[in-house]
Amino acid sequence: MDFVNKQNYHGVIQAESLFTAFIEERNFPIACADHAGPLFRKMFPDSEIVKKYGCARPKTSTIIAEMGKTEKNAIISTLKKEPLSIVIDGSNKGDFKLYLLMVTFHNEETQKI
Numbered sequence: 001m002d003f004v005n006k007q008n009y010h011g012v013i014q015a016e017s018l019f020t021a022f023i024e025e026r027n028f029p030i031a032c033a034d035h036a037g038p039l040f041r042k043m044f045p046d047s048e049i050v051k052k053y054g055c056a057r058p059k060t061s062t063i064i065a066e067m068g069k070t071e072k073n074a075i076i077s078t079l080k081k082e083p084l085s086i087v088i089d090g091s092n093k094g095d096f097k098l099y100l101l102m103v104t105f106h107n108e109e110t111q112k113i
Contacts, residue, residue, distance in 0.1 A: 009052075015040075016055035020063040033060035078107055 023032055034057050040050045055063070084105040091098040106113050 011049040012052045012054075015049055015053055016059070017063060019055065020060050021067065023060065024064050024067065030057050030060050030064070033057050078109075079103070079105060082106060082108060 019036055020033070022028075023030065033055055037050075037053050037056065040047075040053055044050045082105050084103055087100075087102045087104070089098075089100045089102075091100070104113060
């Protein structure tokens with residue numbers, strides 16, 4: 001694989017990852033991914049990256065699952081180092097029972113709660 005093809009390959013991976021993160025962060029339906037490739041090809045017909053973009057629903061779901069694992073591990077690592085608070089609440093509504101557990105913590109690296 002020559003240098004130009006490697007750049008395009010990494011560009012495709014980056015495009016697929018960025019669009020998947022966009023879908024996930026905004027809580028859009030994953031079905032949007034089925035239509036992204038054809039839309040991008042119409043919008044950017046000269047792009048070599050877009051020509052190789054192939055991230056429909058199955059691949060998007062897999063990427064989201066992997067992003068979730070990575071994020072979960074990062075949160076667990078932070079919770080082991082930083083103070084945290086836990087709020088627990090139970091709720092009954094007929095046959096539907098909820099048990100909410102919410103953890104709040106301050107991340108020193110990002111300076112966010």
